[in-house]
Amino acid sequence: FSAVRQVRRPQGEPRREDFEFVTEPLTGPGDGQVLVENIYLSVDPYMRELMDSGDWAKGAGLEGRALGRVIESKAAALPIGTIVFHRHGWCTHAVLGEADVRVVTPVDGVPLSAFLGVLGGTGLTAYVGLTRVARLQPGEDLFVSAAAGAVGSAAGQIARLLHAGRVIGSAGSAAKVEHLTTRLGFDAAFDHRDGPIRASLAKAAPEGIDVYFDNVGGDHLAAAIDVLRQHGRIAWCGAVAQYNNLDDPPAAPHNLFVIVGKAIRLEGFLVRDHGDAREEFERFLVPHVRSGRITVDETVADGFPTIVDAFLGMLRGENIGRTLVRVTPE
Numbered sequence: 413f414s415a416v417r418q419v420r421r422p423q424g425e426p427r428r429e430d431f432e433f434v435t436e437p438l439t440g441p442g443d444g445q446v447l448v449e450n451i452y453l454s455v456d457p458y459m460r461e462l463m464d465s466g467d468w469a470k471g472a473g474l475e476g477r478a479l480g481r482v483i484e485s486k487a488a489a490l491p492i493g494t495i496v497f498h499r500h501g502w503c504t505h506a507v508l509g510e511a512d513v514r515v516v517t518p519v520d521g522v523p524l525s526a527f528l529g530v531l532g533g534t535g536l537t538a539y540v541g542l543t544r545v546a547r548l549q550p551g552e553d554l555f556v557s558a559a560a561g562a563v564g565s566a567a568g569q570i571a572r573l574l575h576a577g578r579v580i581g582s583a584g585s586a587a588k589v590e591h592l593t594t595r596l597g598f599d600a601a602f603d604h605r606d607g608p609i610r611a612s613l614a615k616a617a618p619e620g621i622d623v624y625f626d627n628v629g630g631d632h633l634a635a636a637i638d639v640l641r642q643h644g645r646i647a648w649c650g651a652v653a654q655y656n657n658l659d660d661p662p663a664a665p666h667n668l669f670v671i672v673g674k675a676i677r678l679e680g681f682l683v684r685d686h687g688d689a690r691e692e693f694e695r696f697l698v699p700h701v702r703s704g705r706i707t708v709d710e711t712v713a714d715g716f717p718t719i720v721d722a723f724l725g726m727l728r729g730e731n732i733g734r735t736l737v738r739v740t741p742e
């Protein structure tokens with residue numbers, strides 16, 4: 413089977429030379445294990461954060477979210493053909509124990525790949541960030557950054573279903589901005605490369621915002637703090653603008669103290685602490701995905717050899733929605 417190994421710590425923006433493809437013999441499963449053939453691999457910004465830890469140097473493989481099919485089984489609960497989710501990505505096949513996988517039951521009318529995106533951890537992140545962290549109320553105005561990306565496009569669309577007031581997004585190109593307002597139902601959007609973010613946000617939200625769903629950090633966070641209303645909330649989901657930053661830790665927003673005067677609540681969160689929301693989330697969202705009310709945005713690269721370029725392209729913003737690699741046909 414083929415896998416990708418990290419061979420050095422990226423200095424800032426990762427490069428192809430930081431990775432190598434390896435081929436190893438395929439071993440069969442032991443008792444209680446299955447051999448999984450991967451169908452889709454997801455390449456996500458959080459993997460960039462993991463690349464700064466030293467685990468790869470100790471021989472640990474690269475973590476990555478994946479959907480695969482059981483092709484050999486010595487685990488009674490996981491017969492051949494079962495579709496599973498696991499985190500042993502960046503490889504074509506994996507030998508996994510029962511505890512390493514979660515069974516995915518395909519739903520009629522829903523593409524399988526959606527279970528790595530809007531119906532997987534991506535959508536769940538958006539859902540818990542809005543409902544549990546920001547506690548978005550009907551009629552409240554929301555700003556989402558990296559809004560054409562996987563979590564951001566889910567957050568904007570879910571906010572609509574939760575009866576948000578104005579939904580405003582930022583993204584990194586004119587085409588993405590148009591996609592947000594014409595396809596995903598955003599009320600306003602701007603290109604964060606077009607000028608100072610503070611000015612673009614103030615123009616898009618002249619009366620302010622109640623909630624900021626932050627995927628980006630840095631200047632976006634500072635701008636949102638300025639534009640948030642009294643008692644506003646920030647659900648801090650990620651800081652993709654800072655993952656390639658060599659300063660450790662990256663500088664905090666210059667206007668952090670404004671949070672006190674406006675009585676803003678800023679709360680970071682991790683989706684892995686909210687697994688108990690999964691059932692409620694799926695009950696809420698699956699009907700909307702089936703009906704087409706939610707657009708399943710994804711950028712799919714074909715074939716395992718594309719994985720490194722797909723990852724680098726996603727960090728540069730070349731994706732719309734979830735970035736996936738199709739390893740083998742469904």
Ligand code: NDP
Binds near residue numbers: 582
């Ligand atoms: P995306 O699909 O949003 O891909 C990353 C996007 O980030 C790119 O498309 C690019 O879009 C944008 N981006 C890259 N660099 C910059 C920059 N310097 N400034 C502004 N935007 C930039 O990835 P995900 O949806 O998977 O992740 C989005 C965020 O959510 C990340 O911060 C991630 O770490 C976080 N996350 C957090 C979780 C949690 O549990 N808290 C779980 C999952 C994700 P553009 O063209 O618009 O610049």
